[in-house]
Amino acid sequence: MMKRKLTVVLAMIPLIAACTNLSDHKHDPQRRFRGMGCVLVIDAMRDVEVQGLKFYDDRGSEIYGSATQSLRNRSIFALGGIYVPVTVRATWREGRGWDDQKKIWNEGVIIGDYTFPVAERIPEEVLNDIREHGGNLRLKFRVQSDGVLFGWDIERAGRNLSIHSNPGGDFKEAHISRGKVVEKGWYIDKQTGQKIETDY
Numbered sequence: 001m002m003k004r005k006l007t008v009v010l011a012m013i014p015l016i017a018a019c020t021n022l023s024d025h026k027h028d029p030q031r032r033f034r035g036m037g038c039v040l041v042i043d044a045m046r047d048v049e050v051q052g053l054k055f056y057d058d059r060g061s062e063i064y065g066s067a068t069q070s071l072r073n074r075s076i077f078a079l080g081g082i083y084v085p086v087t088v089r090a091t092w093r094e095g096r097g098w099d100d101q102k103k104i105w106n107e108g109v110i111i112g113d114y115t116f117p118v119a120e121r122i123p124e125e126v127l128n129d130i131r132e133h134g135g136n137l138r139l140k141f142r143v144q145s146d147g148v149l150f151g152w153d154i155e156r157a158g159r160n161l162s163i164h165s166n167p168g169g170d171f172k173e174a175h176i177s178r179g180k181v182v183e184k185g186w187y188i189d190k191q192t193g194q195k196i197e198t199d200y
Contacts, residue, residue, distance in 0.1 A: 029119045032127055033084045037136040039155060040064060043074035043173075044143040045187075046200055052093035052108060053143065057085035067096075069143055071200060084122075084139070089115040090148045114147050122152050126166050130154055138164070142171050142187070149187055174199050 042064055044050065048071070055064035063085065066075065069092070095108035118139065130137060135156040142149040151169030155162050164175075174185035185198045 038079040039138045041140040044070045050092035056089045058087045085118045
């Protein structure tokens, strides 16, 4: 009888550990990303240009700001402090600029304001791949006129250029080499749920 109880308890240990691990991630979402380098990539859909773009993390800290954001002025930079946002809030404005009459800078009015989850969307398989084989986690944001697409992949050093793998999320940018599209990108249309191919 004692032997049977001991067997049952031993069998439950992995289950208890898994539940504890899951609970830890809910209380401390950053545990999943410890020891990893993170890179932010921010651009916009073709023919979309927004003014006064700002990104804030769930703590209210500004993690990105740009006077003008479009596809052609894509930004890529390491995420300082390696804090993967639980959520991101993106805002942009219209009517910004210098007011000659009042002699003050006018910040304009917010016309885009979107908050969306980030950390919880990144699959454990992607993080395990980084733990086992190295690389940086890229967090990618593409501004639309009516929101922000969020995606991710793994960045590793190649011979001349970085190699990206394991893409996921709302979009993947096209792979362009020497001015030619080698592999098309795609994005998920939020209205229809369809995957639409792009050449950028």
